[in-house]
Amino acid sequence: MSAVLKPESSLSRRTFIATLAASGGLVVIGSATRILTAAEAEKYGADGMPHGTVDNPLVFISIGDDGLVTIAVHRSDMGQGVRTGMPLIVADELEADWSKVRVQQAPADEEKYGNQDTDGSRSTRHFIDPMRRCGAAARAMLEKAAADTWKVPVAEVHALNHEVVHEKTGRKLGYGALARKAAKLPVPAQGALTLKTADKFRYIGKEGTLLLDGEDIVTGKAQYGIDPWFEGMLFAVIARSPVLGGKIKHVDDAEAAKMPGVVKVMEMPPTVADAEFHTLAGVAVIASNTGAAIKARSALKIEWDDGANGGYDSDLYRAELEKAARSPGQVVRQDGDFDGAIAKAARKLEAEYYLPHIAHATMEPPSAVARIVDGKLEVWAPTQAPQVTRTDISKHLGIPFENVTVHVTLLGGGFGRKSKPDYATEAAVLSKAMGGRPVKVTWTRDDDLHHDYFHTVSVEHLQGGLDASGKVTSWLHRSVAPSIGSIFGADPKHELPFEMGMGLINLPYDIPNIRLENPEAAAHTRIGWFRSVSNVPHAFAVQSFVAELAAAAGKDHRDFLLDLIGASRLIDPGSQHDTWNYGESPKRYPVDTGRLRRVIETVTREAGWGSKHGLGLAAHYSFLSYTAVVAQVEVDKTGYLRIPRVDIAFDCGPVVNPDRVRSQLEGAVIMGVSLATLGEITFKRGRSQQDNFHQYRVTRMDTAPKDIRVHLLPATDWSMPLGGVGEPGLPPVAPALVNAIFAATGRRIRRMPIREQAGAVAG
Amino acid sequence: MDLTINDRTVQVTASDDTALLWVLRDLLGMTGTKFGCGMALCGACTVHVDGKPVRSCVLPVSAVVGKKVTTIEGVGTTATGHAVQEAWKQLNVPQCGYCQAGQIMSAAALLVDKPAPSDADIDAAMSGNICRCGTYTRIRAAIKQAAGKNS
Numbered sequence: 001m002s003a004v005l006k007p008e009s010s011l012s013r014r015t016f017i018a019t020l021a022a023s024g025g026l027v028v029i030g031s032a033t034r035i036l037t038a039a040e041a042e043k044y045g046a047d048g049m050p051h052g053t054v055d056n057p058l059v060f061i062s063i064g065d066d067g068l069v070t071i072a073v074h075r076s077d078m079g080q081g082v083r084t085g086m087p088l089i090v091a092d093e094l095e096a097d098w099s100k101v102r103v104q105q106a107p108a109d110e111e112k113y114g115n116q117d118t119d120g121s122r123s124t125r126h127f128i129d130p131m132r133r134c135g136a137a138a139r140a141m142l143e144k145a146a147a148d149t150w151k152v153p154v155a156e157v158h159a160l161n162h163e164v165v166h167e168k169t170g171r172k173l174g175y176g177a178l179a180r181k182a183a184k185l186p187v188p189a190q191g192a193l194t195l196k197t198a199d200k201f202r203y204i205g206k207e208g209t210l211l212l213d214g215e216d217i218v219t220g221k222a223q224y225g226i227d228p229w230f231e232g233m234l235f236a237v238i239a240r241s242p243v244l245g246g247k248i249k250h251v252d253d254a255e256a257a258k259m260p261g262v263v264k265v266m267e268m269p270p271t272v273a274d275a276e277f278h279t280l281a282g283v284a285v286i287a288s289n290t291g292a293a294i295k296a297r298s299a300l301k302i303e304w305d306d307g308a309n310g311g312y313d314s315d316l317y318r319a320e321l322e323k324a325a326r327s328p329g330q331v332v333r334q335d336g337d338f339d340g341a342i343a344k345a346a347r348k349l350e351a352e353y354y355l356p357h358i359a360h361a362t363m364e365p366p367s368a369v370a371r372i373v374d375g376k377l378e379v380w381a382p383t384q385a386p387q388v389t390r391t392d393i394s395k396h397l398g399i400p401f402e403n404v405t406v407h408v409t410l411l412g413g414g415f416g417r418k419s420k421p422d423y424a425t426e427a428a429v430l431s432k433a434m435g436g437r438p439v440k441v442t443w444t445r446d447d448d449l450h451h452d453y454f455h456t457v458s459v460e461h462l463q464g465g466l467d468a469s470g471k472v473t474s475w476l477h478r479s480v481a482p483s484i485g486s487i488f489g490a491d492p493k494h495e496l497p498f499e500m501g502m503g504l505i506n507l508p509y510d511i512p513n514i515r516l517e518n519p520e521a522a523a524h525t526r527i528g529w530f531r532s533v534s535n536v537p538h539a540f541a542v543q544s545f546v547a548e549l550a551a552a553a554g555k556d557h558r559d560f561l562l563d564l565i566g567a568s569r570l571i572d573p574g575s576q577h578d579t580w581n582y583g584e585s586p587k588r589y590p591v592d593t594g595r596l597r598r599v600i601e602t603v604t605r606e607a608g609w610g611s612k613h614g615l616g617l618a619a620h621y622s623f624l625s626y627t628a629v630v631a632q633v634e635v636d637k638t639g640y641l642r643i644p645r646v647d648i649a650f651d652c653g654p655v656v657n658p659d660r661v662r663s664q665l666e667g668a669v670i671m672g673v674s675l676a677t678l679g680e681i682t683f684k685r686g687r688s689q690q691d692n693f694h695q696y697r698v699t700r701m702d703t704a705p706k707d708i709r710v711h712l713l714p715a716t717d718w719s720m721p722l723g724g725v726g727e728p729g730l731p732p733v734a735p736a737l738v739n740a741i742f743a744a745t746g747r748r749i750r751r752m753p754i755r756e757q758a759g760a761v762a763g
Numbered sequence: 764m765d766l767t768i769n770d771r772t773v774q775v776t777a778s779d780d781t782a783l784l785w786v787l788r789d790l791l792g793m794t795g796t797k798f799g800c801g802m803a804l805c806g807a808c809t810v811h812v813d814g815k816p817v818r819s820c821v822l823p824v825s826a827v828v829g830k831k832v833t834t835i836e837g838v839g840t841t842a843t844g845h846a847v848q849e850a851w852k853q854l855n856v857p858q859c860g861y862c863q864a865g866q867i868m869s870a871a872a873l874l875v876d877k878p879a880p881s882d883a884d885i886d887a888a889m890s891g892n893i894c895r896c897g898t899y900t901r902i903r904a905a906i907k908q909a910a911g912k913n914s
Contacts, residue, residue, distance in 0.1 A: 079858030217860035220795020220835030227794040291785035412861025670897025702886040
């Protein structure tokens with residue numbers, strides 16, 4: 001009997017929390033039938049997100065008398081370029097002159113702007129249509145205003161590059177001259193709008209767009225969450241419990257309180273029960289500058305009660321995961337008869353892969369500023385989740401929601417860490433304790449590496465059977481990893497549908513006998529979303545194992561992988577028991593194996609597959625996009641690893657800003673190299689053992705691949721739905737790298753990070 | 764004490780051992796220089812002292828009395844600094860942009876020292892600056908572009 005998980009079609013990183021609470025945990029039902037209620041079936045994409053979308057031009061666009069167009073961006077920019085991308089979409093439909101476009105960051109207000117959770121690689125895919133409608137509606141209003149002014153039929157005028165033109169008479173009026181009149185007109189109904197055809201796009205899909213924030217960034221004017229500065233501001237750091245769930249037993253702050261610049265030392269108040277993201281127990285030091293606060297914090301003497309996680313040891317935990325991975329677990333997908341088929345296999349293979357905890361280590365550590373004036377709280381925060389930040393602060397401080405303003409700053413890196421705004425709540429709590437004075441909370445790097453919401457740790461156990469011709473006839477994959485669900489209440493101890501839907505359950509291979517299992521794993525530290533999330537361990541294991549099977553079959557890895565994928569076809573995610581599908585409609589977003597094949601064919605052709613030594617391949621479908629990577633490595637006689645070149649082919653459907661898509665992929669390659677070669681957080685006695693970048697090493701300029709070649713396969717058909725961009729570049733990088741090391745040396749690495757396993761790995 | 768920052772003299776009251784970074788950011792409100800690690804491991808806080816790149820997070824403020832401090836807010840007044848900033852913009856180097864102030868300060872100092880740096884020179888000068896977004900290939904290209912303008 002096979003089991004499928006309870007359908008939660010529109011699960012997002014936010015809505016699944018409510019679902020979990022409602023169901024009291026993960027519910028497994030013993031039925032192979034996929035059940036969707038009518039309401040669920042309709043709630044896909046942005047409609048399935050809290051507050052959905054808004055397409056009112058009066059909310060997003062303002063035009064001054066001088067003709068300057070200001071476009072509100074309600075999604076957070078953490079480097080993916082959304083503050084350029086969203087205005088670019090609006091400006092195109094608006095027929096605006098790009099040099100006259102400015103951007104303004106929207107505060108947290110989903111009722112007004114629509115959903116603001118900037119995660120899941122979905123800003124562009126969810127908001128391209130509403131933003132196009134905004135621009136087109138504003139354009140129609142400007143045209144109507146001009147036609148009314150000239151007393152001519154609106155059909156006789158058209159907008160062109162920041163002016164409305166009346167062809168017959170040659171009259172023109174600029175947007176600045178028309179703005180006031182246009183703003184008073186009714187907003188046209190959605191059905192009355194004419195969107196541009198793709199051949200008329202001025203900016204969408206075009207090269208050469210400079211970043212709107214480029215000038216501010218290179219001159220130091222750009223404002224991140226760590227940057228707001230006010231006269232009389234105070235600066236805080238917090239000593240937090242080194243073990244998750246730990247409590248303060250005793251604090252001796254006598255020495256710290258006397259140190260220069262120290263204004264106050266205080267215990268953090270207990271977190272509130274219904275917050276999504278809890279503050280941690282700790283002692284705050286508030287001082288006249290951050291340096292003084294850090295020094296005084298080191299003089300605190302705190303005795304901790306470590307609690308239940310005080311014994312967490314990542315080596316012992318790995319052994320525990322391995323044990324679980326070697327025994328049967330909850331079956332989450334079953335096709336055919338794995339046991340029967342593997343018994344008859346001509347050749348059997350078994351392998352286990354390990355991915356340790358990794359930390360986000362955003363270059364801007366978590367940090368925020370808060371102040372309270374007349375009972376109204378303002379916070380400036382680098383947050384991926386503005387509305388959640390506002391809600392959590394309101395709950396923690398007991399300040400009504402309408403009296404909390406969250407100003408979203410630039411994010412100095414996000415990668416999922418800044419979806420969890422515990423640091424913003426801390427700033428609010430401390431400002432309140434200081435009578436509303438502005439307080440900045442800064443997490444030092446050791447705070448960041450000790451108290452992150454870590455990427456999960458996992459053991460992936462795979463077994464495969466080949467027939468006499470070398471074809472894969474049976475496949476078993478047991479994935480064991482603590483779940484992100486553990487931070488929201490009772491630990492589900494199993495991967496949630498959205499975690500399994502990231503490359504485990506939706507295996508797109510043409511294999512007759514498949515069994516996918518998910519044994520239990522309990523969490524002992526905060527587990528959180530990290531760029532690409534569960535796709536990282538799943539793709540590492542699956543793409544490594546495919547290469548191992550190819551080698552066992554004596555076949556070329558590329559040909560073997562293409563055979564495994566099989567013919568070009570559309571797979572209904574429901575047929576794989578994937579009830580999540582990134583929150584998108586299975587009809588609109590089936591898995592397209594033809595597109596997966598094409599990125600593999602492209603990347604291998606471009607990288608010189610078959611004609612060079614030391615090439616490794618991996619391909620992975622995630623976030624509704626298709627990625628394939630070929631890494632080229634050289635390992636010298638001493639075992640020193642170099643990665644001179646990485647090719648990455650990518651199909652995310654239509655592309656809005658090709659430069660930012662390429663930059664995301666370049667970044668994903670380097671982040672992938674970093675986590676594969678160096679990334680590891682270990683635990684002893686419940687404590688993260690890495691304090692700073694000398695222990696949690698990341699890839700630097702000298703060891704990063706110098707030649708990264710991005711091959712975009714952009715769709716020219718704009719009726720095709722968009723895929724994600726920020727995350728899907730990452731998952732295939734690590735397996736491509738270990739496959740390349742195997743090609744170069746014959747050595748198979750199954751444990752990340754690679755570090756010294758290829759010999760003395762650079763780092 | 765009196766400090767010279769971006770060719771202006773400013774007065775600050777701070778204990779001698781306060782790191783220059785916190786004087787800039789917290790006492791003077793000059794927040795272009797970034798905090799990243801506090802241990803001179805990541806380069807986000809790089810400024811120039813008498814033209815040389817230093818990590819302001821570990822440099823006591825007393826050490827720069829009588830010296831010229833240049834930060835990201837001031838580096839654009841030099842020909843090299845300006846060329847570097849322009850190349851950064853033209854190649855859309857930044858992703859999140861947070862580390863780029865430090866990257867630009869390191870790159871500008873490199874180009875003053877070596878107007879036509881080799882890849883090895885770039886590696887040596889820039890490997891103290893971490894970028895988590897992974898903009899290294901564009902940083903390298905922008906340094907070369909700025910060097911081309913320089914010569």
